[in-house]
Amino acid sequence: MTTEELTAALLDEVRIGLEELAASCTVSREWVIEHVQAGVLLERAGPDPGVWSFTSHDLIRARHLYALEHQFDANPELAGLVVDLVEELERLRARLKRAGLSSD
Amino acid sequence: MLGVARDATAEEIKKAFRRLARKYHPDVSKEANAEARMKEVNEAHAVLSDPEKRAAYDQLGKGFRAGQDFRPPPDWDAGFEFSGRDFSGGQAADFSDFFSELFGRQGGRAAGFHARGEDHHAKILIDLEDAYQGATRLVTLRTPKADEHGRVVMAEHGLNVRIPKGVHEGQVLRLTGQGSPGMGEGSAGDLYLEIHFKPHPRYRVEGRDVYATLRVAPWEAALGASVKATLPDGNVEVRVPEGSQTGRNLRLKGRGIPGAPPGDLYLVLEVVLPPADSPRARALYQTMASDLAFDPRESR
Numbered sequence: 457m458t459t460e461e462l463t464a465a466l467l468d469e470v471r472i473g474l475e476e477l478a479a480s481c482t483v484s485r486e487w488v489i490e491h492v493q494a495g496v497l498l499e500r501a502g503p504d505p506g507v508w509s510f511t512s513h514d515l516i517r518a519r520h521l522y523a524l525e526h527q528f529d530a531n532p533e534l535a536g537l538v539v540d541l542v543e544e545l546e547r548l549r550a551r552l553k554r555a556g557l558s559s560d
Numbered sequence: 561m562l563g564v565a566r567d568a569t570a571e572e573i574k575k576a577f578r579r580l581a582r583k584y585h586p587d588v589s590k591e592a593n594a595e596a597r598m599k600e601v602n603e604a605h606a607v608l609s610d611p612e613k614r615a616a617y618d619q620l621g622k623g624f625r626a627g628q629d630f631r632p633p634p635d636w637d638a639g640f641e642f643s644g645r646d647f648s649g650g651q652a653a654d655f656s657d658f659f660s661e662l663f664g665r666q667g668g669r670a671a672g673f674h675a676r677g678e679d680h681h682a683k684i685l686i687d688l689e690d691a692y693q694g695a696t697r698l699v700t701l702r703t704p705k706a707d708e709h710g711r712v713v714m715a716e717h718g719l720n721v722r723i724p725k726g727v728h729e730g731q732v733l734r735l736t737g738q739g740s741p742g743m744g745e746g747s748a749g750d751l752y753l754e755i756h757f758k759p760h761p762r763y764r765v766e767g768r769d770v771y772a773t774l775r776v777a778p779w780e781a782a783l784g785a786s787v788k789a790t791l792p793d794g795n796v797e798v799r800v801p802e803g804s805q806t807g808r809n810l811r812l813k814g815r816g817i818p819g820a821p822p823g824d825l826y827l828v829l830e831v832v833l834p835p836a837d838s839p840r841a842r843a844l845y846q847t848m849a850s851d852l853a854f855d856p857r858e859s860r
Contacts, residue, residue: 464733480679512732527581
């Protein structure tokens with residue numbers, strides 16, 4: 457079976473906007489705006505949501521936040537704190553790996 | 561799945577779900593298969609916490625076992641008009657076969673209804689070399705489809721995805737239109753692929769920077785030498801500076817993962833002692849011991 461080759465766009469090279477981020481996480485625009493305003497998503501955002509652009513990292517982070525809020529009824533700040541800790545854990549695990557030490 | 565009785569109250573279900581969600585949280589759990597278990601727990605919760613879906617689930621009866629072909633009852637659609645949003649949205653892309661079949665799109669149920677298809681998310685593992693050169697990788701996806709009898713079956717299909725040069729851990733690729741088909745005249749959703757690297761025996765990656773160990777002989781480290789090093793994008797001659805020690809980083813600027821700017825490649829020196837396994841070798845070590853006034857405990 458042959459299938460055509462599909463070209464993938466690398467987010468970060470093509471930034472995604474508010475609507476696209478909301479659609480890809482199946483949340484509302486308002487959800488995204490609320491989380492940016494709470495400071496848990498897209499730090500250093502300007503006041504106009506129309507010009508916000510999101511990276512790969514923001515997309516993964518938004519999905520994490522949504523899952524935590526959904527699973528534990530967490531508020532945005534608490535979910536943000538947990539995601540910060542998870543990201544820190546990942547960073548430290550990567551450093552362990554870099555030093556040749558596994559985290560397992 | 562959640563370990564609750566069939567007649568559990570909403571509050572009991574919620575409590576059981578939270579307890580398991582914490583236990584199997586894929587980012588922190590030490591349990592084997594945490595990710596797969598979490599998916600099951602999510603599904604069970606989504607079904608049991610929604611009155612509509614719970615009623616549908618209860619009506620399925622006890623005859624169904626996972627792995628059997630699932631045939632919707634003849635009046636399947638009649639009594640259950642799903643309100644959609646929560647289930648077709650949310651984490652729907654993470655749902656396993658059983659529930660996708662149960663609650664997946666029923667295909668053009670309501671005439672005149674248009675909606676954009678869901679976006680899907682998946683993780684893919686690639687080789688570090690793919691990030692240096694770019695590569696085409698086959699990604700296998702499972703989606704529900706109707707067979708010739710109108711039954712819903714899971715169909716596997718492969719996508720040949722061109723991975724662009726310069727991707728790194730945690731970046732996301734988007735394949736436009738490769739998510740779920742839209743309903744009515746709605747456009748198809750997109751497929752998002754999160755990039756992770758397979759563990760490599762030789763290289764360690766952090767962001768765009770790549771680390772490798774370079775083993776050197778004591779005289780190469782002490783006197784300096786030009787040595788051959790293997791990199792993901794070919795071999796190079798590297799100058800080991802005189803007086804190097806184990807742990808010294810040699811930076812090869814721009815030889816990490818390509819991009820704008822490219823990452824760097826770090827060769828971490830490891831001085832390896834030749835074995836003292838012959839009279840000649842032992843004599844050389846003894847000469848050093850007697851001729852060099854060297855105390856390694858004093859040098860730090």
